[in-house]
Amino acid sequence: KIESLKVTVDFLKLPLGLKKPPLKEALAAVPGPGRSKPFGLERHKARRSDTMDNESQYSGYSYKSGHSRSSRKHRDRRDRHRSKSRDGSRGDKSVTIQAPGEPLLDNESTRGDERDDNWGETTTVVTGTSEHSISHDDITRITKDMEDSAHLDCSRHLGVMLAGALALLAFLTPVAFMLLPQLLWRDELEPCGTPCEGLFISVAFKLLILLLGSWALFFRRPKAFFPRVFVFRALLMVLVFLLVVSYWLFYGVRILDSRDRNYQGVVQYAVSLVDALLFVHYLAVVLLELRQLQPQFTLKAVRSADGASRFYNVGHLSIQRAAVWILENYYHDFPVYNPALLNLPKSVLSKKMSGFKVYSLGEENSTNNSTGQSRAVIAAAARRRDNSHNEFYYEEAEHERRVRKRRARLVVAVEEAFTHIKRLQEEDQKNPREIMDPREAAQAIFASMARAMQKYLRTTKQQPYHTMESILQHLEFCITHDMTPKVRGGCTRYLTAGPTIQYHKDRWLAKQWTLVSEEPVTNGLKDGVVFVLKRQDFSLVVSTKKIPFFKLSEEFVDPKSHKFVMRLQSETSV
Amino acid sequence: QYSAVVSFSPFQQRIEIHKLRQGDNLILGFSIGGGIDQDPSQNPFSEDKTDKGIYVTRVTEGGPAEVAGLQIGDKIMQVNGWDMTMVTHDQARKRLTKRNEEVVRLLVTRQSLQKAVQQSMMS
Numbered sequence A: 001k002i003e004s005l006k007v008t009v010d011f012l013k014l015p016l017g018l019k020k021p022p023l024k025e026a027l028a029a030v031p032g033p034g035r036s037k038p039f040g041l042e043r044h045k046a047r048r049s050d051t052m053d054n055e056s057q058y059s060g061y062s063y064k065s066g067h068s069r070s071s072r073k074h075r076d077r078r079d080r081h082r083s084k085s086r087d088g089s090r091g092d093k094s095v096t097i098q099a100p101g102e103p104l105l106d107n108e109s110t111r112g113d114e115r116d117d118n119w120g121e122t123t124t125v126v127t128g129t130s131e132h133s134i135s136h137d138d139i140t141r142i143t144k145d146m147e148d149s150a151h152l153d154c155s156r157h158l159g160v161m162l163a164g165a166l167a168l169l170a171f172l173t174p175v176a177f178m179l180l181p182q183l184l185w186r187d188e189l190e191p192c193g194t195p196c197e198g199l200f201i202s203v204a205f206k207l208l209i210l211l212l213g214s215w216a217l218f219f220r221r222p223k224a225f226f227p228r229v230f231v232f233r234a235l236l237m238v239l240v241f242l243l244v245v246s247y248w249l250f251y252g253v254r255i256l257d258s259r260d261r262n263y264q265g266v267v268q269y270a271v272s273l274v275d276a277l278l279f280v281h282y283l284a285v286v287l288l289e290l291r292q293l294q295p296q297f298t299l300k301a302v303r304s305a306d307g308a309s310r311f312y313n314v315g316h317l318s319i320q321r322a323a324v325w326i327l328e329n330y331y332h333d334f335p336v337y338n339p340a341l342l343n344l345p346k347s348v349l350s351k352k353m354s355g356f357k358v359y360s361l362g363e364e365n366s367t368n369n370s371t372g373q374s375r376a377v378i379a380a381a382a383r384r385r386d387n388s389h390n391e392f393y394y395e396e397a398e399h400e401r402r403v404r405k406r407r408a409r410l411v412v413a414v415e416e417a418f419t420h421i422k423r424l425q426e427e428d429q430k431n432p433r434e435i436m437d438p439r440e441a442a443q444a445i446f447a448s449m450a451r452a453m454q455k456y457l458r459t460t461k462q463q464p465y466h467t468m469e470s471i472l473q474h475l476e477f478c479i480t481h482d483m484t485p486k487v488r489g490g491c492t493r494y495l496t497a498g499p500t501i502q503y504h505k506d507r508w509l510a511k512q513w514t515l516v517s518e519e520p521v522t523n524g525l526k527d528g529v530v531f532v533l534k535r536q537d538f539s540l541v542v543s544t545k546k547i548p549f550f551k552l553s554e555e556f557v558d559p560k561s562h563k564f565v566m567r568l569q570s571e572t573s574v
Numbered sequence B: 001q002y003s004a005v006v007s008f009s010p011f012q013q014r015i016e017i018h019k020l021r022q023g024d025n026l027i028l029g030f031s032i033g034g035g036i037d038q039d040p041s042q043n044p045f046s047e048d049k050t051d052k053g054i055y056v057t058r059v060t061e062g063g064p065a066e067v068a069g070l071q072i073g074d075k076i077m078q079v080n081g082w083d084m085t086m087v088t089h090d091q092a093r094k095r096l097t098k099r100n101e102e103v104v105r106l107l108v109t110r111q112s113l114q115k116a117v118q119q120s121m122m123s
Helices: A025-030 A071-087 A102-108 A136-184 A194-218 A229-257 A262-288 A319-333 A346-353 A365-383 A387-420 A436-460 A468-480 B064-068 B089-096 B111-122
Strands: A094-097 A297-303 A309-314 A510-517 A528-536 A539-546 A571-573 B010-017 B021-023 B025-027 B028-033 B054-059 B074-080 B103-109
Touching: A102 A468, A136 A229, A194 A262, A229 A262, A297 B054, A309 A319, A319 A510, A319 A528, A319 A539, A387 A436, A387 A468, A436 A468, A468 B111, A539 B025, A571 B054, B028 B089, B054 B064
Parallel strands: none
Antiparallel strands: A094 A510, A297 A309, A297 A539, A510 A528, A528 A539, A571 B028, B010 B103, B021 B025, B028 B054, B054 B074, B074 B103
C-alpha cells in the first residue's frame, strides 16, 4: 500500500471528494489495518484520475557534518553557473524551491524562529505508483526530474565535502601554527614560559567557543532548498578562505623559511588568527541572523484561488529567503485550500452558456469580424436581463442554513457522546474489563456521533481532509487531555477549517513550490516587489510594501495640567 | 425729588429678524447664552444672577440681527410666540433655527430700556 512507504510528493493535486457513498459502506470499508482513507469516500478510483498523481523525486541526503559556513562557497559557485546557463534567456526567472521531505520535517517545520538557509535534501524512496494510473507525461516528468536532481546531488555532495574540508582547515590551522615549530626546530626555540602557557589556554578556549558557535549557527538541519546562491554565505566563505590563505602565506614566508626563534611570537600569531576567525563568526551572526530581525517590509500574501490573505512583517531579506519565510507561515496561517468550496453551484452557471448568435453576411475581413463579433456578444449578454444572481443568493442562503443546522446537530451529538465517558478516579472501584484506554474510549464514543459528523463534513465539503483514522486519533487526543467538545472548547477542530499544517502530513503538505519573480531572486526586498509562489492549482501572490518611516515627536504633559471646569455656560451662534 | 419708580415688569421691545441664507443654512447673526441647564452666575449681562433666561451674548456686525435692532445683552423672552424664559440652551437654539421659518419675531427686554423708562418717568 502506498501509505506505508515514505514518499516525497512533488505535485499533489487535491482531490475533489464530491461523491457521496452510503454511510454503511464507508464504515465497513474503514477498519483496514492502518489504511487512511478519506472519510466518506469509497474508493480512490472513484475520484477523477487527474487529481491524484503521486510523483516522487530522488534527492540527496543531508547529513549533519558538512554544514559549516564554508560549505556554501563551492556549492554556490557551481550552482550559480548552472542556473545562469539555464535561465539566462528568460526575463521572468522561474525557479523551484524544494523543501525537504517528511522525516526531517517533523522537527523542523514547526520551529519558525530558525531562519537557517542551509541547502538541504532528504532521502526519499522512489515509490511505485499507487492504485492510480499514471499518464505518459507524468512518466516523462518524473524521469526529467530525476535527472535534474541527480546532477544537483552530486554537486551538493562535493560541495559539502569541500566545505567540510575548508572548515577543518580553518580550525586546525592555529594548532598547526603552534605545533610546527615545535616539531621542526625544537632545539633552537627560545624557551617561553608563562606568557606562552597563557596563550595556549586562551587558544584552546577560543577554539572551543568557535566550535560551539559554529555548531549553533551552521550545523542546523536545512529547511529549504534554495534555487540560487545565498549571497552572504558566499561572501563569508570567500572571506574565510582568504583569511586562512593569507595567514598561511605569511607563516610560510616569515616563520617557516626563516626559522624564527621567537616562539612566543609564533604563538601570538596563531592567537591572532583565532581572534580573526572569531570575528568572522561574529560577522556571520550579524549578517545571517541579526540583520533580518528588524522589520522593514510588510509582505502581503494572497492566495489566488480564494483570496485568503495575510500580512507579515519581515526585515531585510532576499526574495528567495522571503519566499521561504512566507511558506513557513503559510502552512499554519492559511486555511486549507479546499477547491470544492470555490465553485458556484452548477445551476447558477448553466444559464450563461446560452449564447447570442451572430451571423456575418457578406465578405468581411476575418480579424475585424472576430473582434467585432465577440464584442457584440459581450454587449448583448450584458444587456440581457440575467437572474442568475438571484439563484446564487438563494442558493447561498439555503446552504448557510443547512450548514448551521447540521452543525447544531453535530455539536449536540458530540456533547452527548462525551457525557458517556468520564475519567477514572483512583478511588473508584471498577473491574478491569470496564477500564478502557483512550483509544478504546474514542472508539466507543465515536459510533454515536459518526453520522452527524459525516453529514456535517459532507455539507461543508471537508470530508476529504478527515479520514476516520484521523478523527479517531483526534478524539483520542481530546479525551486524553480532557478537552471539552463544547462549541468554544478545545475539541472543535472540525467546526472550522483550520490551517493546512494541522491535517495529515502525507496528503496535504506538498513541498514543491515554484518561485516566479521578475527580479533575480537573490536581490533584496524592495518596496513594490511582487513575486508569486506557484503550486499546481493555486498560487500565492506576495507583494512588498516598505514600512513607513515614523516621525515620532515628543510632547510633555505635566500631570498637574489636567484641569477641568464644568461646561455650563455655553454660547451658541444662530 | 425722586419718585422711585421701580418697575418689575421691564419694558419690552419687539424685534423682527429676517434670516439670511448662507449656503444651506439660515443665519440670524447673533449668539445666545443661558438656559435652565446652564450656570446663571456666569452670565455677564443679567442683573439678577439667578436669572436663567436666554441672553444675547454677541451680535454680528451687519448681520440680520443688528439690522433689526437687536443689541448685545438683550434677554429674549419669546420667539414667534414660544416662551424662552424657561427653556434649556438647546431648546432655545432649536426654536431660533427652525428651517422652515424665514422670519423670527422676538420679544426682548434690556436693562438700558429699563433705565430709559426710569429716567423718563423721573423727569
